[in-house]
Amino acid sequence: MAGKGSISPNTVERLSLYRRLLEVWLENGTTSLYSHQIASMACVTPAQVRRDLMAIGYSGSPSRGYSVKALKKSIGRFLGTDGVWKIAIVGMGNLGRSLTTYFSTRVPRFRVVAAFDNDPAKIGRVISGCMVYANARIGEIVPSEGIRTAVLTLPVESAQVMADTLVKAGIKGILNYAPVPLRLPADVFLENRDVTAAIEKVAFFSNDASEGKE
Amino acid sequence: MAGKGSISPNTVERLSLYRRLLEVWLENGTTSLYSHQIASMACVTPAQVRRDLMAIGYSGSPSRGYSVKALKKSIGRFLGTDGVWKIAIVGMGNLGRSLTTYFSTRVPRFRVVAAFDNDPAKIGRVISGCMVYANARIGEIVPSEGIRTAVLTLPVESAQVMADTLVKAGIKGILNYAPVPLRLPADVFLENRDVTAAIEKVAFFSNDASEGKE
DNA sequence: TAGATTGTTAATCGATTAACAATC
DNA sequence: TAGATTGTTAATCGATTAACAATC
Numbered sequence: 075m076a077g078k079g080s081i082s083p084n085t086v087e088r089l090s091l092y093r094r095l096l097e098v099w100l101e102n103g104t105t106s107l108y109s110h111q112i113a114s115m116a117c118v119t120p121a122q123v124r125r126d127l128m129a130i131g132y133s134g135s136p137s138r139g140y141s142v143k144a145l146k147k148s149i150g151r152f153l154g155t156d157g158v159w160k161i162a163i164v165g166m167g168n169l170g171r172s173l174t175t176y177f178s179t180r181v182p183r184f185r186v187v188a189a190f191d192n193d194p195a196k197i198g199r200v201i202s203g204c205m206v207y208a209n210a211r212i213g214e215i216v217p218s219e220g221i222r223t224a225v226l227t228l229p230v231e232s233a234q235v236m237a238d239t240l241v242k243a244g245i246k247g248i249l250n251y252a253p254v255p256l257r258l259p260a261d262v263f264l265e266n267r268d269v270t271a272a273i274e275k276v277a278f279f280s281n282d283a284s285e286g287k288e
Numbered sequence: 289m290a291g292k293g294s295i296s297p298n299t300v301e302r303l304s305l306y307r308r309l310l311e312v313w314l315e316n317g318t319t320s321l322y323s324h325q326i327a328s329m330a331c332v333t334p335a336q337v338r339r340d341l342m343a344i345g346y347s348g349s350p351s352r353g354y355s356v357k358a359l360k361k362s363i364g365r366f367l368g369t370d371g372v373w374k375i376a377i378v379g380m381g382n383l384g385r386s387l388t389t390y391f392s393t394r395v396p397r398f399r400v401v402a403a404f405d406n407d408p409a410k411i412g413r414v415i416s417g418c419m420v421y422a423n424a425r426i427g428e429i430v431p432s433e434g435i436r437t438a439v440l441t442l443p444v445e446s447a448q449v450m451a452d453t454l455v456k457a458g459i460k461g462i463l464n465y466a467p468v469p470l471r472l473p474a475d476v477f478l479e480n481r482d483v484t485a486a487i488e489k490v491a492f493f494s495n496d497a498s499e500g501k502e
Numbered sequence: 503t504a505g506a507t508t509g510t511t512a513a514t515c516g517a518t519t520a521a522c523a524a525t526c
Numbered sequence: 527t528a529g530a531t532t533g534t535t536a537a538t539c540g541a542t543t544a545a546c547a548a549t550c
Contacts, residue, residue, distance in 0.1 A: 082517085083489050090488040091469065108531070117469040121519075124532070136531040137526040159491050168389060172382035173483065181484050184491070222494040225487070247494030249486055255305065255331040263493035265486055269387065270395050272463055272479055273439070274304040275297050277373050277398070279477035280436040280461030296541085322507070335543075338508070350507040351550040 081129060083265075088126050089149050091116050096146040108139035158185050162221045162245075164236050165228035166191040166206055169251055173225060174202040188215050190236075209236065216243035225249045226256075295343060297479075302340050303363050305330050310360040322353035372399050376435045376459075378450050379442035380405040380420055383465055387439060388416040402429050404450075423450065430457035440464045 095115045099107065109120040109127075116123065127133070127140065130152040134140040150156040161177070163170050166189050174186045189206045191197065196206045207215055215221075224245045226233055233252035240248065247263040250256055253270045309329045313321065323334040323341075330337070341347070341354065344366040348354040364370040375391070377384050380403050388400045403420045405411065410420045421429055429435075438459045440447055447466035454462065461477040464470055467484045 083493070084517090086489045086492045087482075087485045090485050091482075094467070094484070110531090115469070117471060119519085120531090125518090128533070134532060135526065136524080136533090139531075153488060153492055154495050161487065161491070168382070168386035172386050175382060176483060177487075181487070184487055223487070223491050245494075247490040249490045253308070255329070257331060263490055265490050267481060267486060268301075268305075269390060270308070271301045271304050272481060273375065273391075273395070273398055273437070274367060275300045276461040276463045276477055276479050277375070277437050278300045278367055279297070280459075281368050298541090324507090333543085334507090339542090342509070348508060349550065350509090350548080353507075 085126050085129055086153065088116065088118065088122070089130065089153060092123070092126070093146055093149045093153070096142050096149070100142050100146060104142055106139045106141050107145075109134065112140070159183060159223065160185055160187045160219060160221045162187065162212075162216060162219075162224045162240075163189045163204070164191075164209070164212075164224055164226050164240065166193070166196055166201055167227060170225075170227035171202045173227060174204050178203045187219050187221060209239070212236075212239050213243045216240065216245060221245065223247045223249070225251070227251045230254045299340050299343055300367065302330065302332065302336070303344065303367060306337070306340070307360055307363045307367070310356050310363070314356050314360060318356050320353045320355050321359075323348065326354070373397060373437065374399055374401045374433060374435045376401065376426075376430060376433075376438045376454075377403045377418070378405075378423070378426075378438055378440050378454065380407070380410055380415055381441060384439075384441035385416045387441060388418050392417045401433050401435060423453070426450075426453050427457045430454065430459060435459065437461045438463070440466055440470075442466050444468045 092112060095112065096107075109123040113120040113123045124134075127145070130148060132140075132145060132148045161184050163174055163186050166174075170189065170191075174189060177184050177186050186204045189201065189204045190209050190212055191206050192209050197208050199206055216224075222245060224240050224247070226237065226248055228236055230252055233250065233254050234256055237248060237250070237256050237258060241258060241262055245262065247265075248256070248258065249265050249267065251267050251269070253268040255266070256264060258264050306326060309326065310321075323337040327334040327337045338348070341359070344362060346354075346359060346362045375398055377388055377400050380388075384403065384405075388403060391398050391400050400418045403415065403418045404423050404426055405420050406423050411422050413420055430438075436459060438454050438461070440451065440462055442450055442465075444466055447464065447468050448470055451462060451464070451470050451472060455472060455476055459476065461479075462470070462472065463479050463481065465481050465483070467482040469480070470478060472478050
């Protein structure tokens, strides 16, 4: 919790976005940007951008704003994913395959080095560019590959059991797509992406506008 | 904003979870539950559960707790999705197909009544149980079907343009899977599910634990 | 009554906003 | 200098926590 100072998950998410935006500007040859320019692209306030950058110890100049190249490097160094970051995908159903393909084609910074599934038809094969192993081999492959981050794309029934197995194998962060709350040790970071909860939320507020906006 | 009182998106998300948990208990024949029992399943505090239920005007009894059946009905009525809720999916790539299949098999409350794509090979066909229309027909089909909620599973390049088209067609809530911030009118609800940002966040905090937890 | 639970109120915490001084 | 921007500080807002009274 104290490790990386007191950076909030939301700040990390925004920094990740800033970096992606900066990459585009850098390709276009832009050398410096003001906070309001970055803010406008990221759909946040300029003050928010300045606060985030101050949080990682990066400062700009009143006359020239922020250096695109140096800032991009600073964010990358701070996020600690300047090199390639290994991840595991557990559950090679539709969603698992879709995410694996997405990472390998669009986000090379994250490499899916192992996929796990219990379907005999999948085990031992390379699917979406990634070798699929039996679930039973998690305890062996996660430590040997040095994987610290896992994505859970499983049915509700097996999610908690596999999460426990992953934690025992040394996983320190889980991105959970199974629509069930997971019980994990406090030192394991958990991010939930429950599709049902998300669509229910959006549906609720889709209705909202019709109720009158007084 | 004022429409549904001052219910926060997080509250709606938790209510959706409570309802799903209650459905299981109801099948098991449980008639009443205490806040700490619901809390334990949902991985939140008992006070949080009570606050959420008070927010929708539902109250329990100190001796019997909450009635499972009545509470489930109350939440359903509040969320306004007791019947079937129509949604549209824009972009029938891997993710779009995966979500469509997921909704039709696992969450019948939400029915994907229209899918949109620009690929001639897909237009006019039924994919994952849903008819695929050309993007150009959004302005016609969304109003005629009375769709208020859309899911965006598109590449970055076309996300903003299609979002604008959807809003013009009457969409009031968007669940966005494209890894780009969208600029929308204030009365349209937006929920972002950027995979890159999520994995970056989890990776960052996966690293955290190793830095020492003092 | 006794005890566990519910709902209420005040206190705390964090994040955002607003006003200001410092910088090039 | 003048002006736009940066960083800093105090004020506000919301959500959570903690302490309490009310209920069955």
